[in-house]
Amino acid sequence: MIPSSFEYFAPTTVAEAVSLLQKYGDDAKILAGGHSLLPAMKLRLSNFGALIDINKIHELRGIHVDGNISIGAMTTYHAIESSDALKATCAILPEAVSLVGDIQVRNRGTLGGSLAHADPAADPPAVMLALDAHVHVTGPGGNRTIAIGDFFTDMLTTSLQPGEIITSITLNPLGAGEGAAYSKFPHPASRYAIVGAAAYVKLEGGKVSACRIGITGAGPKAERQASAEAALIGTDGSAEAIAKAAEHAGENMDVLSDIHAGEDYRRAMIKVYTRRALTAAVERAR
Ligand SMILES: Cc1cc2nc3c(=O)[nH]c(=O)nc-3n(C[C@H](O)[C@H](O)[C@H](O)COP(=O)(O)OP(=O)(O)OC[C@H]3O[C@@H](n4cnc5c(N)ncnc54)[C@H](O)[C@@H]3O)c2cc1C
Helix, strand or coil, rough: CCCCCCCCCCCHHHHHHHHHHHHHHHHEEEEEECCCHHHHHHHCCCCCCEEEECCCCCCCCCCEEEEEEECCCCHHHHHHCCHHHHHHHHHHHHHHCCCCCCCCHHHEEEEEHHHHHCCCCCHHHHHHHHCCEEEEEEEEEEEEEEEEEHCCEEEEEECCCCCCCEEEECCCCCCEEEEEEEEEECCCCCCCCCEEEEEEEEECCEEEEEEEEECCCCCCEEEEEEHHHHCCCCCCCHHHHHHHHHCCCCCCCCCCCCCCCCCCHHHEEEEEEHHHHHHHHHHCCC
């Protein structure tokens, strides 16, 4: 349970962190809240020569709601779940992160760390997909923005390039006629999602004009549910329409089977939790 030895750096600016990442290349690792990285280090699943602790980079923390919502990568779950500005503009996010792990995890764990780690059972990726978020990164080539749909590429794998740091995540506030909700079946010990569903719905003239569904926990990576979304769009968002749409959830998706839940059970739960999330999202949109 003791990690291999490494050099420790605590830069105070993003530029300094990027330059350290460039200097040490594959032998460097970023430390955020440490709730995924430190266990991996202690198990010696993650070994490297340079640990770049970004906790002292103050520009990476904070929530700004001003036309759009911008959340610094180092913003903790606790800061998100206690943000009145987010509760007023994007309630799904504080609600979803309040379901992450326990208070110790939420006090240290960060939104940027969760997205970069891309754990298949993490809650924030599904919510970010439903909200169509954008991930802002800085690296040796400068700044770039990655649409969340292009961000998660496989289990524990993202489209981040070597030396890139997530700096912030941006979202649109939810307005009139829009609603979003997250519903999950948590593992009873860790609270990681065995299946989690995040849904966003927009109603115009009594009909669903837009819908996005993100599923986590079930497959190797969090994924949108195109067939279920298409099945709901154009309907009146009634309980019957939602139930029919939710039956399409999990289509064209690789679903995991492990000691926590078999594939068939997870497929059944994808539909159940999609229906629950859609029902709550439509209620909020009305
Ligand atoms: C007991 C326990 C229960 C948990 N339960 C849940 C749960 O119910 N739901 C859930 O979603 N999660 C859960 N987690 C995971 C938790 O959310 C982690 O905090 C999160 O996955 C990683 O965030 P972190 O800030 O701790 O990142 P770290 O562990 O510090 O880093 C994780 C990875 O991301 C990289 N990284 C971090 N920040 C950046 C950045 N800004 N740019 C680029 N790369 C970066 C690191 O190099 C590392 O590879 C749990 C963890 C524990 C220990």
